[in-house]
Amino acid sequence: MNIFAIFTVVSLVAYLGVGFWSMRTLRSTEDFYVMGRNASAFLICGTFIATNISSVAFVGYVGGVGSMGCVPYIAMYGGTVCAGVLLCLLVGRYLWRMQLFTVPDFFVQRYPGKGNEVIRLFSTAIVLFSMIIYLISVCQGVNVVICDTFGWSKTTAQLIILGVVTVFTMAGGMKGVVVTDTIMFVIFFFAACAVAPFVVKELGGWPAGITAAASQTPDLLTWHGGYTPFRGFWQILENNVASFMLVLGSPQLLSRVFIARSERTFAKSMLLHAIILPIFIFVLLFVFTFFPTLNTGVTGTSSFTYAAMNYAPPVIGAIAIAGIAAAALSSASSLFQQAAAGLSRDVYERYINPKASEKTKLTVSRICVLIIAIICYIGGTTQEITAVGLLYGFLFATAGWACWIPPLLFGIFSKKATTKACAWSMGVGFVVAMFFVFGRTIGYTPSWIAPNITGLLSSAITYLIVNRTQTASPEEIAVYSQMREPVPEAMIRGA
């Protein structure tokens, strides 16, 4: 085993240790699902970035900037940052005051009365469907990285990755996930910052090397990069919208609001996120735009791994390789946690055993993590599912989230929001989004039509049309008012 594999294995063992350490303070389902609502701003920021950034950034995007230019890739994170600031200043505080456990809880609480049960079932189905298919694709990404880097077999990599993530999520719940995510974020942030200077050195040093390399690749520094202007514009727009939706609609990121100590703590974390994420993205992606000019002969997707192993000193390189694994694992663990929470809280506690004791709920929550791991293992070893997951996992997932963003925002900001409009907009948005997802997959719609944007628009339009025909009931207005009530003293754990 070489130094790179040793560092990665040591980091995996450390994550397991953190999971077991987190178990000490785990007493209730509130601890398991939302970390006892006691997370600091730095922890939330760390887990938010770690969940959002997976190994795709170190593999696919690093390769992509070398062939298609850095602007389309870097610019798509503007959507992430904007959505984070919106969540910080406007949306987050309402969600925090509702003291939710999972994202479906929002729809269940905000939209009472007739149709509530449909909304509950539908939102739970979206969580489970999107989390599992996205999880399969993320796990495959980890496998590819680990197999390529260390030469492990696919089964070994799959078992190790799933085993580590399952154990620390089962043991530590949300706290285990959040603390390990933050450690992983620190490692991969260091990885990006530590490797970049060595690549610059190989290019000929700063600024002469950058200037020379940029002169060799002028086309890659235009706003549309290697794409045609139309394709480039559409790529940037679609990716920005997808990034925006990821923050405002994905359960794994939105659920970070629920763990905050206070609404101000959450807002602070999002401001930190808005500063740190662009630094990371610029450091990682800008330098690797010029990597092909070094003529190493390696494929674009292996650029970062090659630079870490060959340009940086061995210890820094080893930490960088552990950083790629960390980026992948952190996304997987958050998806795991959310999928398991959806299964235990939104299925078991609501439909199977609503009167379960706290101890039973906690045990079932842990069993659900194991069930999700088994589903992922089966999905990951079934070739057809793996292929679909890898190619369309993110597309399916964002299309699923697109249909509930309008009801979420209208539910927070409109007093006239009705349950019927929510149910219709979710249903129509989902059907339209899926129509275009399959259209793009099979080829019966033009590839430039973005399923998530069409899903989002159709959901919003349906909501507005149906809501015009309805009048909000006193019950629905009461929930709207409750969201704005002062927070009880007992709920405030510090600002």
Add this chain to the structure above:
Amino acid sequence: MKKFGLYALIASIVMLVLAYILVIVPLPAGSKTALTVTAIWLFGPAIVGSIIFFKMDQKDEWNQRKPLK
């Protein structure tokens, strides 16, 4: 006085300036515009967000005991 918003504002402006110096200045003329706009697109929200956050702190709007509008 709560100063987190102020520190965040200073940090985001410093990062934007650093991005300009380290990333955009070395580029040849004609290649700078797209990356300058991208840098503002990425760091701009933090600057605007920090200012609003700071103003909200001044008005004590993050006081959780208050009803929301």
